[in-house]
Amino acid sequence: MNRKRKLTVIELNSDDDDPPPKPRDKRRAKAAPERRGQLRLCLSQAPDDHQARPVQSSQSPGTQRQHGPLHLQPSQSPDQPSPTAPRPLPLWPLGMGGQAPPAACRGGELWVEKHAPASTDDLVVHKKKVADVRAWLQAQAQPGLARGASRLLLVSGPSGCGKTAVLGVLAHELGFELCEWRAPVPTLWADHLYQAERGVAYASKLDDFDSFVAHAKLAGLALGPSAASLPAGAAGTAVVSTSIQQGASVPPQKLVVVDDLPHAAGAEARLRLVSALGELAATARFPVVVVTTEAGGSGAGSDRGSGGVGGFPQGGVAKELAEAVAAAGAVRIAFNPLTPAFVAKALARVAEAEGLPLAPEAAKALAERCAGDLRAAMEALQLAATGAPPPPPQRKATGARGKSRSRGKAKAEGSAGEAAFTALLRVADGGRDIGLGPFHALGKLLYNKRLDPEGAHAEPAAPAAAEVATDAARGEDPSAGPAAAAAEERSVPQLVEGLRRAPQAFDAEAVVLHSGLDARTVIAFLHENMLHFVAESAVADAADALAYLSDADLVLRERGPGSTAWDADAFPATSLADAAAGSLAARGLAFSVAHPAPRRWLPLRGPAGGAAQRGAAANAARLAHLAWAAGPAGTLCAGGSARQLAAGVLPFARVLAAAGVAGAATLLPHRWTQLWDGQLVEQEEAGAGSDMAEQGFVEGAGAGGEAADDLDFIEEV
């Protein structure tokens, strides 16, 4: 319960025990209007009851406010920042390229930075989104911003879709000064371990972020109009603002960007981050924009556990985070991946500025391969331009920048453009991994192109080729050689008619390898999409193909506890089971679909099969958090399975909560992930009545009844 106090004074005792994270209460947002008045009141009161009142802080919004400024009290005179005053917020000017580079390194720049959009005309983001952000910024610039309104904006979207660029351009246009919150460079953990007694303390980025949130609440940065319009509050705030920023009321209002949220690995850290953000949303006194990156929506990406949103599992914290922020009244703007047309437009602009002849179709091809990621497309373009063969000497008029390059990028149109185009296509392969590469490969497998039937005559001619190999064998092993040759002569039986196929137009193993996906994903993918590629009436084909896929799945099944850990990290091709399964799936599908559906454009879908497992994993994580938060009692079962937690700990916590034990109610997970119509949805806990179904979901079908029984038992007791 004393969480808020910890947060506000985090500067001084950030290294003490972490209190159990507590979901933010919504009253704080409503309490905001009185804040400033309360602040002054608190400062004039004697603050020395800090230690004496441990648990009262949540009782009234007014008393909460006391603890924030508490540690500023010694430095009451505004002109002298005291030694105990918080260190300045580590905010940095956020240019497009960050810090100004040393002059010596000016020679080469990344095109991404060099050609960052300078005006709204250069932006290739959807107009509506730009307008949304602009509206929010304009509202923030108003002096009379409603007191209760949140000053936090959450911008989310996949990487390279222009989140930061939009902010930069609009902030410049509207006269904001962009600052970025950056965590200070920490001490190494090893140093901390060895030199802890000498005062080398380790502060995690979460600690730093917490302290930032605490400062944000203090209105130390209450800048521009709001500070100037309320001179009454200046006495209280000036203390902080002198240490943070000279001349707080200087016109350019600051817009603080948090682009680098701390990484939240465990459930505990995640909750801490979420609550910190909620707090920031509720209490920030200056405009803050939090930028989060979402993983692309492709089926391949969403199946990976590790690469989710900022290290969050898909749909886990990203959602929690958005909810916490939304609950505090903050605005959320989600960006979509850029459309190829937009990307192509931006590429054309860059190419023109660089004097690089970029054929429209080349730009389009590159744009389509980058999966809506403009930054990746620009990186690929720059590398392609660097690697292009030396162009013909003829130059167009180039800008000053173009001249600095030793090789003229400007070329005559026509054949030179063609050369650039082919170079691009070669490079386009180097685009983002997640987007089209795998889809391309899988589409290849599904479309299953075959060569002309006359190529099939090669098969009967096989013995000739085999003869060569046999010769080699004979040379090596004289005894076996003749026998083998004789056997060869005897018969290479002709296959029955139905089993013959025209040669494939591609190498199945190579395609699987090239896709960069593991066999499990490949199988799930093929399974999800294959039926659309089989002719309507060819049920036998589909059955055969599915039989092969299920065989592949079987080959790939979870092995014993010893072996999985061992080759989990291995390169796919080196693990035989993986290779065999991938090969079996790809070849089996290709072989058995003898009657493909008529060629047409078919959308590929990501596999939905893993949704249930993902949902169960999400619920299990919540349960695990429960065990964590339960403290010493919970640690007894912290290592336990989800089943133990659901059957043992959860009912107990509910009983405690029902009995009114303080804190128990807040520990209970409030929402569960449910599978509804093939989609994962999160639902608020409705009440005790639906618990059994939820537990059943966590446990899987088999254990559900058991868990429910246990629950009944405990509640009766």
Place this chain on the structure above:
Amino acid sequence: MAEAMDIDAGPGPSSKAEAGGGPGSKSFDLPWVEKYRPTVIRDIVGNKEAVARLQVVAEEGNMPNLILSGPPGTGKTTSIMCLARALLGPVYRYAVLELNASDDRGIDVVRNKIKMFAQKKTTLPPGRHKIVILDEADSMTSGAQQALRRTMEIYSNTTRFALACNQSSKIIEPIQSRCAIVRYSKLSDQEVLERLLVVAREEKVAVMEDGLEAVVFTADGDMRQALNNLQATASGSGLVDQAAVFKVCDQPHPLLVADIVRHCRTAALDEAYDGMRKLCDLGYSSMDIITTLFRVVRNFPDLAEFLKLEFIREVGFCHMRINDGVNSRLQLAGLLARMCRVAVKSAG
């Protein structure tokens, strides 16, 4: 690593004892992989496109952030090293930070060491940047990669990153988005062979043609493996011929295995089992045999599509059983019988 790189790989046959002598006389030798690691980009074998592009980057400077991805032994690390050396030359040791999987690369190291390095002031010619080399980057935790994300952007004016990894899909999307991806593929047998010939000539190893072919086969497009196998064979038996290679590399001879498959195709179970028994009597474990068998079947040149598919399925199932610990000879015999049955059934 910088120290290791400074040992010039200029092959000095004069300073070396005659290859092919007793194994004891050269116990202090460098691994050939290190000794013959190329030091300039144009010496890198294979992947012409990628290497040519890096060559231009080396000449022009302004290296973008790079991800080099591809299977092991294809020259990713070598390429980065050569590129860094070409770009930075004499200041290599001050302006390059190399961290590989054996170094601590947790979140706090990324936040501390790499950041400090990026902030360090160095005097470099225009168009040159400090380089952070992260080898085996796919083994970094996603948290550490996240921590890297912003650093990469903030200091891109002074510091560029080069990441090498086996699977670029294990690099988180925000980092992929900030890098140009260069893909490396397996080397062709021809490319591996050419390099082996050069090394064998420099080392004055007595090689037979079939021996080199065997080395190439065992390497499967992996140059590191090829050189290691060559060196092992050369120091183990002096003469590099086929028998010695497979003996040293301790793999069932693929040609013997290919014979077995060929017998299975004609449903000659007796002969096939003879071959299998011979392999087992040579002391190979079931796992060795099944691994080679899978590779042979997969690459078997003229096997009808259906047969190849069915064989792969049977081999996959058999591998599964062996993996579960049922590695008796009976399983292998059963596998052969099933393969023969497939051949019989499919015969018209």
